[in-house]
Amino acid sequence: MMIDKAQCIPATLFTCKDNTCIESISSSDIVVRTEDSGGEAWLDAAACTSLEWQANDYLYMDVTHRSHDVLVVVLRFVDLNQQSITVHFGVLPGVETRICLPLKALAGDELFLSRFPGVLQTVLRGDPSVDRSGIIGFGIGTIASTASRCFTIGSIYLSKELPDFNYAVQPLIDELGQLTDRRWKGKTGSEQEMRVRMEAELSCGDPEISSSPELSVYGGWKELCFESSGYFRTEFDGDRWWFVDPEGYALFSAGMDCVQPSDSMRVNGMEHLLPDLPGKHGAFRDAWSSESEYSFMIANWIRICGTSWRKAWMEVTEQRLKQWGINTIGNWSDGDFIAKSTLPYVYPMHSFPGTSEFIYRDFPDVFSEEYERNAETFASQLMELQNDRRMIGYFMRNEPHWAFVDSLNLTERLLMCDRSLKSKTYLAHWLQAKYGEVSKLNEAWDMTFGSFEELESKLNGLPTTVAAREDCERFHRIMIRRYVEIPAASCRKASPHHLNLGMRYAWVANDDILEGCEAFDVFSINCYQMKPDKEMIKQIADKLNRPLMIGEFHFGAADAGLPAYGIRAVASQRERADAYRHFVEQSAAIPELIGVHYFQLNDQPALGRFDGENYQIGVIDVCLRPYDSFVEAMRDSHARMYNIRTGRVKPFSDPPHEIPKTGF
Template structure:
């Protein structure tokens, strides 16, 4: 059969969920605010059916006030589980499609299909498709109960079609058409007047503050000057030190560019008519789609839109108290500005075959060659005194699986990795002949070389000896993953700081292997305040300071249907959350900077990967969220007095509401 319909009558409710079966081709789920699920009986499907078909699809519709995060969750009989998170727009029928090969766990972010927002995979390293024990459809917690219709739940051998009716979802300015909120721009004329007036005022007020030096550092505390940014511990706390010797706590803004592009492919049924690519608004067409934010700048400033945006944005950042241009910012804006900046390196060294997701074959000569080539991009920057330092990469995908056994993943593969050969040699050094290995592992290998071919782990029971060797070699591989490119980077550019890899989180101390080669350990922190315990632990382990490369807060009262990874009710609450986070961060001795993600709201219909979060300091019409930026000013104006202990940090953290992040 080309398709197989999942038997709707064999679904059962989880706690608190109501299930209705209105017809043969669908059901209605009603879930409480805590979230809910419906589960398919394992015995309801023929044996091996998940391995026989290539795709699982379903049509989803809901009338909620915001994005619905729908989960397809799978578990096999060995207890491994994977959940795929999908973002579904309100009042827009959406066909979800899951390539079942994704259950091998090799991709964290799945390719987008028409009409769907971001698709993210969470859970274990893989699930055995041939031995699925459970499948369920779930929702995450929300501010209110949810009702959703699920229909056409089908397995198929090929990608299904995506028939959609034309349903314009956004207005000509790129705003969500069906929602009203305080601060929504009412017309193109209102937008033009607001932006031109603010730009005019910015020319009259340079936003210069005497207490800060040429490179953004605080003149209230000075150290020895070296001509480049560095770090120093003053006996009580860590600092960045700017090229003039001024202390710097880095308050940065990520993604400083005119606006993100909205992906148009697959979303055409939700988009109003767009201008020609070769016309007046041609600059709004970017490689990844169409940018309403840039189109709005063209409306206001015509051909001079980019220069005037850069002048206005420089003025805004300085008046808000920002002192650093953060990651992924416009090179043109960096050239225009006199603020210090950080550099995101591109092309982290890779190998043709990877051990898991983006973890390369680190003992391969190709990895060493790639690391040397990777570092060369720094040579052109080595004399730039405004450059604080560089991030080698962002959020390694392999590190999203806590407790990941890279050695086991490597040995399951039939690929003869160079790292696999190094593992065999390492075992010989530890255990001598194969009899010694078998005694340590309780295994039944005939020769060491059996480990070079995949599928031989059945001869190696999960014994304490095997587990210890796997864990030790995991640490060796992670250490080499870090230290090889870090060493080449420092050789190419000895003047600037290596700011690390911006880990999403630290799942275990194994992730810290080799990180003493960084000058600063960077981590992204989507919490309401940084973890003092974690920061202190990492700083003591590495004898290095830390910085936070990303944090954000979104609110439910403005013009996007998704609020991000951490959410509050109002823009005033967003401001309080920002102030609480930054002032708490400034009081942590081992932490030397926090960078907010990001300058612009994301597009209503999603950026390239489908994120559409209300997290910006400015909206699609280039208007600042006033309560939010006023709180920024307060936090940045107080942070140095807090850092040296003269002021107490703000402690009035607003109430969190459930996220709509994916």
């Protein structure tokens, strides 16, 4: 059946599942109520197979809810092979939002989808892909929350055309960047209040604030000294690992990510929710980072300091970081600030080497000569930094998107690919070297190849024998090792003095991820947990004979001025402070862990940064006010961390109660 414009999925086909109740159904919408543990309304196989999933390009629906925070709408798809993908959409409270999914996304080639008007971040989770020709299950639900949820879903459509996004004007935030319909302790009442507070801090500030006499010029701890190399390095003292600063002093890196004036907010698609914004070419021109991105925080600095706002921001920020005990400027920080600061820093490399064709998501054709050439070009960015003694080291990249799929086997994706890839040619040669004759490969894999070269074509079905699975797993590891070692070698050549701090993996699903990671000096991971996994950290350190560091962690709270609380959340700012203290002090006590960097300095914009994240995770709010209890916890933990690390005092061991996240 051909679809002229759109095919409506009848609401009457949906049934309840888990903790979800369909409260009412009309000709135009469904009212769904889900308990605090989450749940979904479900469309079964018979209904799914009657829908034209392949004949259409988009699925869309209108969603409204009246909660006080962000609703995470989850669409789930299951195919005949029991492969499952979920798509998570962030929906703001109190406004009708049209969520739209390009159905090609079910191929799994992208982790983060492009934003449509009115929608926050959109993320894929689950298996590598779903076969659109064999969808047998479709669900609509939400994740766990602090309370039950009730939301209305308008008519659900499959369409060949992109729908319209025509929203009524409904401003949600004021000119300072705060939500208009919420009240919370610490909310700034006016521009004048903000001005008085900041002018007082500026007038008594000392940008040349000195470090503790216990610390070296690079922030190292003077009570413990090793051999000096003139640059940062690592050292195992027989009991625990350390960073060693250029003067030879031990360092546990307490860092702050995104030391910038702000995250800019994406304006395009959110105009209906915004107040009138200042012009792009007048006094507030610096608040516009592009034609479509605006920063309320920079605008607030301009309100206070005028054209000298950047100098004032740098002075206040340097003073704050040192007073809080931060000893490292973390990833994605302002380059001008780094140049003028006296604090050590880490460097986030950009433009990780790719190839013209990828195997899956951002995993390149690693046996291509193009990959080797691009790795050398990639490493060249380190050349101008190679003599900078304040630079601890560099991260080659952040959170590879291919590594988000726990069940991924790159050899299987390679065999299913219909593109010409050098890695396919290498796989054929590798198997020929192992089996010698194609008949022996056919016997092992239960296939009917006429030659080894046939492996370079797309396979319609994957081999399933034990031998085939073992071969696929082994070559999967070979590709990951090459993925790591080629650029790491180029970086070592370009910057021999600085530490390779790894790739900041989102998590380590299995040992496959660790292939080649001996090429790093430090293995880095982003850890969104209430505390680090001590056993996992030890296992990785023992396997690689390398220390670990945590490139990101954060906590948000439900009692402040943003409708999303981040990936780990607690109820109050006081508990958020305790969460920070617990995480840092528990980390300092782990012998294999040598640093933790908090994500991030500022709260995210209420209507979302470039990708739609809008988390209450910062040390500073949009009106430039630090969260006092959080700052106090930082000072206390950083003052104690060396005594904790050396066993003189015990770490804080009273974690706060975690509440469900609103992360996407």
